[in-house]
Amino acid sequence: MEHYNMNLNLKVWRQKNSNSKGGFKMYRVENISSEMSFLEMFDVLNEQLIEKGEEPIAFDHDCREGICGACSMYIDGKPHGPWHGNTTCQLHMRAFNDGDTIVVEPWRAAAFPVIKDLVVDRTAFDRIIQAGGYISVNTGNAVDGNSLPINKEKAEASFDAAMCIGCGACVAACKNSSAMLFLSAKVSHLALLPQGEPERKSRVLDMVAQMDKEGFGSCTNTGACEATCPKEISISYIAKLNNEYLKAGLTKE
Numbered sequence: 001m002e003h004y005n006m007n008l009n010l011k012v013w014r015q016k017n018s019n020s021k022g023g024f025k026m027y028r029v030e031n032i033s034s035e036m037s038f039l040e041m042f043d044v045l046n047e048q049l050i051e052k053g054e055e056p057i058a059f060d061h062d063c064r065e066g067i068c069g070a071c072s073m074y075i076d077g078k079p080h081g082p083w084h085g086n087t088t089c090q091l092h093m094r095a096f097n098d099g100d101t102i103v104v105e106p107w108r109a110a111a112f113p114v115i116k117d118l119v120v121d122r123t124a125f126d127r128i129i130q131a132g133g134y135i136s137v138n139t140g141n142a143v144d145g146n147s148l149p150i151n152k153e154k155a156e157a158s159f160d161a162a163m164c165i166g167c168g169a170c171v172a173a174c175k176n177s178s179a180m181l182f183l184s185a186k187v188s189h190l191a192l193l194p195q196g197e198p199e200r201k202s203r204v205l206d207m208v209a210q211m212d213k214e215g216f217g218s219c220t221n222t223g224a225c226e227a228t229c230p231k232e233i234s235i236s237y238i239a240k241l242n243n244e245y246l247k248a249g250l251t252k253e
Contacts, residue, residue: 006097007029007030011026011104013118016116029041032093035094037091038088038089039064058117060120072106079172111177128211157188158188161185162189164182164186166182171216174222181233185237
């Protein structure tokens with residue numbers, strides 16, 4: 001693939017803290033390699049700002065391998081940018097052209113308040129998981145992998161749901177800031193396995209209650225969450241969640 005350099009204009013959201021009024025600020029970056037990742041480009045910009053005595057742009061990141069889900073940026077109107085099925089840290093500058101103006105914003109959701117600049121507080125997801133996303137098993141010696149037979153189809157569906165990294169792109173893409181795709185993945189990957197059976201009913205009821213408490217919106221099945229999910233979690237898991245929730249509500253003692 002041909003390597004080239006480009007000059008770009010960046011329109012970046014700056015906000016001191018959650019109580020301050022934010023706004024966009026324009027920046028110019030030059031000689032950016034097409035093979036840089038989007039976050040590496042931001043590293044270059046921040047080095048320039050520091051050299052000028054200006055405050056660098058705050059953004060969240062950790063693994064930079066598409067695993068942790070921390071790199072939450074709204075790029076040109078799309079969570080994680082223009083490429084399909086990837087996180088911001090996996091987005092490379094060859095996705096853009098020389099002279100482009102790129103608009104970068106934080107997630108926009110009441111349940112994800114801005115901490116600073118492009119960093120948002122996603123601990124609402126953590127509290128949803130704490131409400132019921134666990135299994136009560138004896139954590140003794142590891143058992144043989146084949147000691148508990150599991151239907152292959154269900155195992156694969158569970159693993160697919162477990163791919164969710166909790167980045168929040170589904171919330172950012174949804175017009176109602178719904179967390180249903182995230183929650184459905186977390187509920188489904190345990191509900192599909194026998195290990196998740198003991199808390200199956202209380203899990204879905206408690207996690208849905210916590211989701212509502214956090215202030216996420218309702219799902220209207222537009223599919224924006226599935227389209228923007230970096231791990232391509234299927235919207236069909238929302239139907240699974242609704243089914244689990246209905247059965248739990250009708251049969252819980």
